[in-house]
Amino acid sequence: MTWFTFPGDNLLCRxxxxxxxxxxxxxxxFIIVPAVLGVSFGIRRLYMxxxxxxxxxxxxxxxxxxxxxxxxxxxxxxxxxxxxESPSSLQQELxxxxxxxxxxxxxxxxxxxxxxxxxxxxxxxxxxxxVTKRFSAQELESWNLLTRSNYNFRHxxxxxxxxxxxxxxxxxxxxxxxxVTLAITGxxxxxxxxxxxxxxxxxxxRFYLSEKVHLMCFRICVRALTAIITYHNRENKPKNxxxxxxxxxxxxxxxxxxxxxxxxxxxxxxxGLMGMMQRAMVKSSxxxxxxxxxxxxxxxxxxxxxxxxxxxxxxxxxxxxxGTCINNTSVMMFKKGSFEIACTVYPVAIKYDPRFGDxxxxxxxxxxxxxxxxxxxxxxIVCSVWYLPPMNREEGEDAxxxxxxxxxxxxxxxxxxxxxxxxxxxxxxxKDAFKEEQQKLYSKVLVGEQDEGEQSDDMHLEDENQxxxxxxxxxxxxxxxxxx
Amino acid sequence: AVGPxxxxxxxxxxxxxxxxxxxxxxxxxxxxxxxxxxxxxxISAFFSPGKETVDFASFVRILAHFHPTETSRSxxxxxxxxxxxxxxxxKFAFQLYDQDRxxxxxxxxxxxxxxxxxxxxxxxEQLQSIxxxxxxxxxxxxxxxxxxxxxxxxxxxxxxxxxxDNWEY
Numbered sequence: 001m002t003w004f005t006f007p008g009d010n011l012l013c014r015x016x017x018x019x020x021x022x023x024x025x026x027x028x029x030f031i032i033v034p035a036v037l038g039v040s041f042g043i044r045r046l047y048m049x050x051x052x053x054x055x056x057x058x059x060x061x062x063x064x065x066x067x068x069x070x071x072x073x074x075x076x077x078x079x080x081x082x083x084x085e086s087p088s089s090l091q092q093e094l095x096x097x098x099x100x101x102x103x104x105x106x107x108x109x110x111x112x113x114x115x116x117x118x119x120x121x122x123x124x125x126x127x128x129x130x131v132t133k134r135f136s137a138q139e140l141e142s143w144n145l146l147t148r149s150n151y152n153f154r155h156x157x158x159x160x161x162x163x164x165x166x167x168x169x170x171x172x173x174x175x176x177x178x179x180v181t182l183a184i185t186g187x188x189x190x191x192x193x194x195x196x197x198x199x200x201x202x203x204x205x206r207f208y209l210s211e212k213v214h215l216m217c218f219r220i221c222v223r224a225l226t227a228i229i230t231y232h233n234r235e236n237k238p239k240n241x242x243x244x245x246x247x248x249x250x251x252x253x254x255x256x257x258x259x260x261x262x263x264x265x266x267x268x269x270x271x272g273l274m275g276m277m278q279r280a281m282v283k284s285s286x287x288x289x290x291x292x293x294x295x296x297x298x299x300x301x302x303x304x305x306x307x308x309x310x311x312x313x314x315x316x317x318x319x320x321x322x323g324t325c326i327n328n329t330s331v332m333m334f335k336k337g338s339f340e341i342a343c344t345v346y347p348v349a350i351k352y353d354p355r356f357g358d359x360x361x362x363x364x365x366x367x368x369x370x371x372x373x374x375x376x377x378x379x380x381i382v383c384s385v386w387y388l389p390p391m392n393r394e395e396g397e398d399a400x401x402x403x404x405x406x407x408x409x410x411x412x413x414x415x416x417x418x419x420x421x422x423x424x425x426x427x428x429x430x431k432d433a434f435k436e437e438q439q440k441l442y443s444k445v446l447v448g449e450q451d452e453g454e455q456s457d458d459m460h461l462e463d464e465n466q467x468x469x470x471x472x473x474x475x476x477x478x479x480x481x482x483x484x
Numbered sequence: 485a486v487g488p489x490x491x492x493x494x495x496x497x498x499x500x501x502x503x504x505x506x507x508x509x510x511x512x513x514x515x516x517x518x519x520x521x522x523x524x525x526x527i528s529a530f531f532s533p534g535k536e537t538v539d540f541a542s543f544v545r546i547l548a549h550f551h552p553t554e555t556s557r558s559x560x561x562x563x564x565x566x567x568x569x570x571x572x573x574x575k576f577a578f579q580l581y582d583q584d585r586x587x588x589x590x591x592x593x594x595x596x597x598x599x600x601x602x603x604x605x606x607x608x609e610q611l612q613s614i615x616x617x618x619x620x621x622x623x624x625x626x627x628x629x630x631x632x633x634x635x636x637x638x639x640x641x642x643x644x645x646x647x648x649d650n651w652e653y
Contacts, residue, residue, distance in 0.1 A: 434518070
């Protein structure tokens with residue numbers, strides 16, 4: 001009996017051995033080596049094009065299926081469901097409402113009909129408001145064969161279900177293990193090599209090698225996520241002695257940017273694996289990690305950042321001024337702390353293509369590990385990065401205005417909505433200042449423009465600035481590794 | 485009824501909040517509503533007096549007030565008044581003033597609304613004078629309160645009907 005199974009076992013072992021070897025060789029040749037050398041075979045782009053064709057086919061099948069059943073295939077509206085004309089201010093709308101009165105009064109007074117304006121705004125926000133929807137994942141127009149983005153596409157045909165099942169097998173059976181392997185490789189290499197480089201005595205050599213090591217490991221991480229990144233306007237890449245600011249969607253933003261250049265990261269010291277990585281990285285390159293206690297001290301934070309940018313041999317600092325992850329449909333208020341430092345700001349816009357996998361980290365829904373697993377079992381992460389021309393603070397411009405100018409530029413480039421709202425609203429309740437703002441505007445209509453000068457925007461900013469001074473710990477939200 | 489797009493969004497949002505019934509706190513999650521001066525009143529308009537929760541059907545019924553009015557509808561007294569008729573919309577707005585639902589807006593109720601809309605921006609005297617003027621203009625039967633019929637005739641409210649028709653969801 002034994003010698004029947006023995007050759008069988010041998011055969012099995014041999015098959016296993018061969019397949020593992022083949023697997024690892026492929027891995028090495030097609031992924032690790034290009035990552036080390038910084039070249040690309042273009043496999044990922046081919047993969048992306050194929051996927052797009054499959055998605056288009058899947059959506060057309062669904063539309064056909066829906067037509068057969070005489071139903072309308074519902075597509076969630078990405079632009080909001082309320083028919084609004086161009087947004088007008090409170091004053092304008094009230095004038096319009098009152099304009100229908102036959103004889104205009106000499107001076108504006110309270111009208112009982114004014115309540116209609118607030119009533120309508122209120123009901124509109126119940127149906128769809130600009131702020132709350134930024135904190136959940138964006139909705140898709142077509143289905144990308146991932147259950148998690150399937151809001152309302154029901155079972156249409158057998159073929160589609162089979163395709164979806166196949167997709168699941170491929171993603172979880174092949175892609176996920178591959179990616180996890182790569183991720184582990186990338187992180188271990190990062191930790192080991194940066195520590196080794198840190199031991200070198202020669203400063204020049206250390207800088208040079210540390211750059212290479214960082215780039216290499218981040219390239220491996222990018223492949224671990226199957227991230228297909230298109231960089232635009234690389235001539236505007238951040239230079240030493242500056243600060244790079246970007247919109248924040250996910251912790252992966254760091255990897256995406258670090259794939260193309262070397263940055264000094266800012267963050268809070270963590271424990272565990274993250275802490276180990278931080279300690280290793282800082283040995284070879286001047287990253288800025290703050291202890292928990294230091295984070296609350298605004299001046300200390302500002303000083304360390306200023307010292308860093310003053311030294312022209314050090315790499316640009318990477319900061320995410322929104323302070324929290326937004327779902328990549330809009331850019332929210334930038335905290336002014338990083339714009340107070342006197343140096344050049346290099347804005348960067350990152351826009352993810354949601355068709356392949358939603359990169360947004362909804363930290364109230366998923367933890368970090370859960371999120372990474374979802375990322376690694378998506379089809380791919382496709383994004384575009386635009387390097388915008390450097391900006392400097394102009395004469396007579398304060399930090400908040402400068403921050404808004406940069407934000408507008410980033411939003412315009414990335415095709416995102418530019419909002420004045422604070423990303424902190426994700427967690428906090430709306431502050432009374434906002435309600436006061438509305439009351440102020442309304443009272444102006446009634447009582448008249450008694451004191452000219454202050455525009456509503458400035459009032460908004462004033463309120464925000466006051467809150468900034470009261471909450472120095474908000475600065476802690478600026479770090480780039482703690483993707484919240 | 486609310487249009488198909490609106491219904492879908494409403495289902496989504498109510499799923500976000502809780503299963504089955506909504507409470508006033510659930511509306512607190514809507515940031516833009518929190519900054520509306522009469523936000524609290526709008527929220528309480530969804531809840532029947534005395535009840536702490538509202539079920540989905542009632543919620544939608546109230547939202548139905550805001551669907552565009554069909555002007556071509558024939559009025560033959562037999563059909564029950566549709567939810568989105570002008571009268572219903574006006575009634576909704578009237579109830580924002582008339583919180584105790586006694587059918588009349590008293591001077592005190594008017595003052596309360598003015599206070600929430602203006603709060604610290606005007607003095608108490610100014611509030612009183614605004615309320616006084618509004619009541620004098622609107623109160624036709626001199627009972628020191630504004631009934632629904634008087635409300636409909638107030639200048640501005642009267643002409644606002646056309647505006648309401650254009651609210652689209």
